[in-house]
Amino acid sequence: MSRKQTEPLQCKLQNMLEQLLIHQPKDPILFMISHLQRDNNNVPKIVILGPPASGKTTIAMWLCKHLNSNLLTVENLIARELSSLAAGARRHYQDVTKVPSTLLVRLIQERVSEEDCIRRGWILDGIPETREQALMIQTLGITPRHVIVLSSPDTVLIERNLGKRIDPQTGEIYHTTFDWPPEAEIQNRLVVPEGISELETARKLLEYHRNIIRILPAYPKILKVISADQPCMDVFYQALTYAQTSHRSNAPFTPRVLLCGPVGSGRRLQAALLAQKYGLVNVHCGQLLKEAVADKSKVGELIQPYFQKKMAVPDSIIMKVLDQRLSQQDSVQKGWVLHGFPRDLDQAHMLHSLGHQPSRVFFLNVPLDSIIERLTLRRMDPVTGERYHLMYKPPPTVEIQARLLQHPRDTKEQVKLKMDLFYRHSSDLEEFYRQAIAINGDQDPYTVFEYIESGIINPLPRKVP
Secondary structure (H helix, E strand, O other), X not given: OOHHHHHHHXXXXXXXXXXXXXXXXXXXXXXXXXXXXXOOOOOOXXXXXXXXXXXXXXXXXXXXXHHOOEEEOHHHHHOOOOOHHHHHHHHHHHHHOOOOHHHHHHHHHHHHOOHHHHHHOEEEEOOOOOHHHHHHHHHOOXXXXXXXXXXXXXXXXHHHHHOEEEOOOOOOEEEOOOXXXXXXXXXXXXXXXXXOOHHHHHHHHHHHHHHHHHHHHHOOOOEEEEEOOOOHHHHHHHHHHHHOOOOOOOOOOOOEEEEEOOOOOOHHHHHHHHHXXXXXXXXXXXXXXXXXXHOOOHHHXXXXXXXXXXXXXXXXXXXXXXXXXXXXXXXXXXXXXXXXOOOOHHHHHHHHHOOOOOOEEEEEEOOHHHHHHHHHOEEEOOOXXXXXXXXXXXXXXXXXXXXXXXXXXXXXXXXXXXXXXXHHHHHHXXXXXXXXXXXXXXXXXXXXXXXXHHHHHOOXXXXXX
C-alpha cells in the first residue's frame, strides 16, 4: 500500500482514537463500530448538472463506479419498491411525467439518510433542476462537496441528440456518428427515442438555460464547469480529478455563528448556506430535540412527554442536548452555526455559562408585513404533498387551488403571536450580544448570505463607548 493510500486510513484511526478519549465509552468496540458507520467525512457528495445530450448521466455513472458510490436519479428514486414516497411519486409521474419538487426533495432526503449513502456517499445526476429545488435541498442540510456542470454549444448538443438510437431489447443507447454498433442484428433493431427532434431539444435547452443561471449561485466555491465538447474520457478524468480535491475553508478562524430572527426570517436557509460553504456544523435546536426523541435516548425520554402534550421543553433539558452537540469534536474543530436558540435573555446567559460563546451574531430583521406575506400565503396540496405560495408560486390550475390546505401555524393570528414573542425578548438579546450585526432579511436570500459572509470574514468594528 502506498503512502497516499494509507493517509486516509491513518486520519480515520487518529480521529477514532480522539473520539475514544473524549467520550470514554463503556463498550469501546460497539463505539468504534458506530463511529466507523457514521464516519462519512471523506465520501463523495457530488452534484452533476448539464444540458440534454451533454453526457452528464454517462459521466455520473463512470464516477459512481470509480468512486464506489451511489447514483441518484429521478428515475431510480421513484422506482424504489419499499418507499411509500416513491409509490406516490410514480403515480404522479405517470399522470404528468414530472415529480413535484417537494416530493422529489423528500425522496432525496430519504435516500441519502440510508446506510449505503452514509457509508459510500452519493452522486446526484441532473438534480436540482430548478433554483427552488436547490434551496429546498440546502434547507434540509443536504450539501454537496463538489458541483460539476457540463457545458457545450447548443448546436453541438442538438446534433448529438439527433443521432441518438436506442436498442429496445437491452435499453443500450447508441449514436449514428460516435457509437454505432458493429453487429448488423443490433443495427437493424435500433429505434429513434422520443423527444429528440430538433424542436424538442431546442425547447429543453431553453428551459435548462433559464434554470441553470439561477441554480449556480447556490453553490459558490464548490462549482466546476467542464466543457463537454471534447472526448468523453477527457471529460471524465477532469470530473474525477475535481471530485477528488478537498476544499479549504475560507474562514479566517473557527466560526461560531448565531443567527437570530423571527419565524419566517430565513434563518434555516442561511444556516444551511453557511454550513455548506464553510463546513460548519448546522445546529437547529428544535431538530436536535426531535432527534433525541427519535433516538430513544435517556434525554429523549424526558423530552417525549412535553412533545405529546405540546408543551415547551424546559430550558435545563434543552441546554443538556445543546451542550452535548456543541461539545462534540466536529463542532469544536469545524465550528458551528446555531439557530432557534437562545430565544430570551435567560437562555443566552445559560449558553454563555457553558462556554458556548458565538464569535459572530446576526439579527435578521424582516418587517411584520413581509413575514405575514411569506407565511400566511403558504399552502400544501394534500394529494401530491407539493407546497405552493399564493403569490410567489401559485398553483397551476383552479382544481389544485381548490384543494389546497393551510397549516394551522401559518394563520395570521399564530404568526403575529410568534412575532410578538420574538420582539418581546429581542431588545434584551441585542443588549446581551452588543457586537451583533443587524441585517435586512427582506431581500433575496443570496444577497442576505453575502452580507452574513462579509460579517464573518471581516473583523468586527470597534464600538466607541
